[in-house]
Amino acid sequence: MSIEALARLAEERVDHRFKGLPPDADGLTVGELAAQRRDLFTGGFTTPVLALSAERLEHNLRLMETYAARHGLAFAPHGKTSMAPQLFQRQIERGAWGITLAVPHQVRVAVAFGVRRVFLANEVVDPAALRWVAARLAADPSFRLVTYVDSVRGVELMDAALAGSVRPVDVVVELAAGEGARTGVRTEAECAAVADAVAATRTLRLVGVAGYEGEVPRADPERVRAWLRRLVALAVDFDKAGRFGGVEEIVVSAGGSAWFDAVAEVFGEIPELSAPVLKLLRSGAYVSHDDGHYRRLTPFNRVPEEGALEPAFRLWTQVVSRPSAEQAFVNAGKRDAAYDLDLPLAQVVRRDGTELPATGIEVTGLSDQHAWLRTGPGADLEVGDWVGLGLSHPCTSFDKWALIPVAQADGTVVEYIRTFF
Numbered sequence: 001m002s003i004e005a006l007a008r009l010a011e012e013r014v015d016h017r018f019k020g021l022p023p024d025a026d027g028l029t030v031g032e033l034a035a036q037r038r039d040l041f042t043g044g045f046t047t048p049v050l051a052l053s054a055e056r057l058e059h060n061l062r063l064m065e066t067y068a069a070r071h072g073l074a075f076a077p078h079g080k081t082s083m084a085p086q087l088f089q090r091q092i093e094r095g096a097w098g099i100t101l102a103v104p105h106q107v108r109v110a111v112a113f114g115v116r117r118v119f120l121a122n123e124v125v126d127p128a129a130l131r132w133v134a135a136r137l138a139a140d141p142s143f144r145l146v147t148y149v150d151s152v153r154g155v156e157l158m159d160a161a162l163a164g165s166v167r168p169v170d171v172v173v174e175l176a177a178g179e180g181a182r183t184g185v186r187t188e189a190e191c192a193a194v195a196d197a198v199a200a201t202r203t204l205r206l207v208g209v210a211g212y213e214g215e216v217p218r219a220d221p222e223r224v225r226a227w228l229r230r231l232v233a234l235a236v237d238f239d240k241a242g243r244f245g246g247v248e249e250i251v252v253s254a255g256g257s258a259w260f261d262a263v264a265e266v267f268g269e270i271p272e273l274s275a276p277v278l279k280l281l282r283s284g285a286y287v288s289h290d291d292g293h294y295r296r297l298t299p300f301n302r303v304p305e306e307g308a309l310e311p312a313f314r315l316w317t318q319v320v321s322r323p324s325a326e327q328a329f330v331n332a333g334k335r336d337a338a339y340d341l342d343l344p345l346a347q348v349v350r351r352d353g354t355e356l357p358a359t360g361i362e363v364t365g366l367s368d369q370h371a372w373l374r375t376g377p378g379a380d381l382e383v384g385d386w387v388g389l390g391l392s393h394p395c396t397s398f399d400k401w402a403l404i405p406v407a408q409a410d411g412t413v414v415e416y417i418r419t420f421f
Helices: 003-009 030-035 054-070 085-093 104-112 127-139 152-161 188-199 221-240 260-267 293-297
Strands: 049-053 099-101 117-123 144-149 169-174 204-210 250-254 277-281 313-324 327-330 345-351 354-357 361-366 371-375 386-390 403-407 413-418
Touching (some): 003 085, 030 413, 049 054, 085 099, 099 104, 144 152, 152 188, 188 221, 204 221, 221 260, 260 277, 345 361
Parallel strands (some): 204 250
Antiparallel strands (some): 345 354
C-alpha cells in the first residue's frame, strides 16, 4: 500500500460533502477532526450518522486472518464491500494476499492507493479498461492482476484490445455454479474450449480456475461441496493436460461470505499439482459483518468453535415524529440504510446519555429519508430520542456513506473511513 496516498486522506477538508459530521468541523482536515476525539453523541454529529465500532472492526479483521491461516488459505477479501483503501491496508497488514474487486473502476481505486495484487472477479471486455490494465502491467513489474475469462468470445475481445501489450494478463477460467446461476462457463467441455482460446493468444496467460459457490442453485452444504469438487477437478484436469505450463503457481479460487467453511474443507483436499497451488479465498462482508443476512448465513454458525464475527455497523437516527402510540418516524431512509436484503433493526434508544434496548420497536418500512417504526405498548419513545439501527448487507451500507466515523465503545470517535464508490 502507498503510505503517502493513505496519508493524503487525512488532509481532505471536512465540508458539506460528508453527511452526519459536525457542522462546526467544516474547514478542518479529517486528520485534525480525528485528533479532537469527539464523542459521537455529544460532539456535534448530526443524525443520521453511520458509525463503525472500532473494537468489532478489529475483532473481525483478526478473526478472518486467523481462520485463513489455520486452513492454509491465501486471502483476497472482496474490496467491493467497503471500497475503503484504509480497510484494504488493514486487511493486507493482517496477511491478505491482495484485494478482490469486481469492475475496472474499483481496480483503479485500489491501484491509486498502492495495492500490489488484485483478483478481478469478472470478465473484462471493455477495450479502454483493458488498455489501462496493460499499461499498468507494463509500467510496474511488481503489479499482479488476475481476472476471469468465461467465453471464447470474451477471450477474442480481450486479445484484440491487448494487442501489443508487454506483459500477458493472467486469467482464470470461471466455472459457473450451475444451470441458471450467474456468470461462468456451464460445462467442463466449454471450459476446455475457453482454455484453448487463451492458449492461442499471446496476450493472455491461463493460471487457474475460479468461481463463486454462493450462486449454487438451492445451495446447501452438499450441493456447495459438490460444486467445489467440480472446480477442483477442473484444475486437476487442466493441469494433467498441461494447460498451466510454465506458471509459478496455480490459482484455485472461490469463497463468498456464506460458505467459506466448505471452501476451506474442499480446498484442503486439493492434490499436489505440477506447481504450488494458491488456494484463494475471497470473502469480503466479514469486515463489518451485519445484523441480518450474514448474521444468519455466516459459516461460524456451523463451526462456532472457530469463533464468531461481530456486527460493526450501527446507524444512529433521531425520532422526528410520534404521531400515535403505535407509530413513530426517524430521519433515516433508503438514502442512508441498506434495505435490499432486510429492513434495518431497531436495537437501542438513547435519551439524555442513557442507552436502553429498543423494546417493542420495529422498522416496518423505509421512505427516501424516513424509517417507519411500529411501536408496541411497552415502547418508550419520544421525539428527539436517538435510535440505533442494525443493518443487513454491508455492501449496500458502505456505499451510502463517503466518510464513516469509527467509534470506540465509549463513543469516542478515533478515525474516519473514506469510501470510493
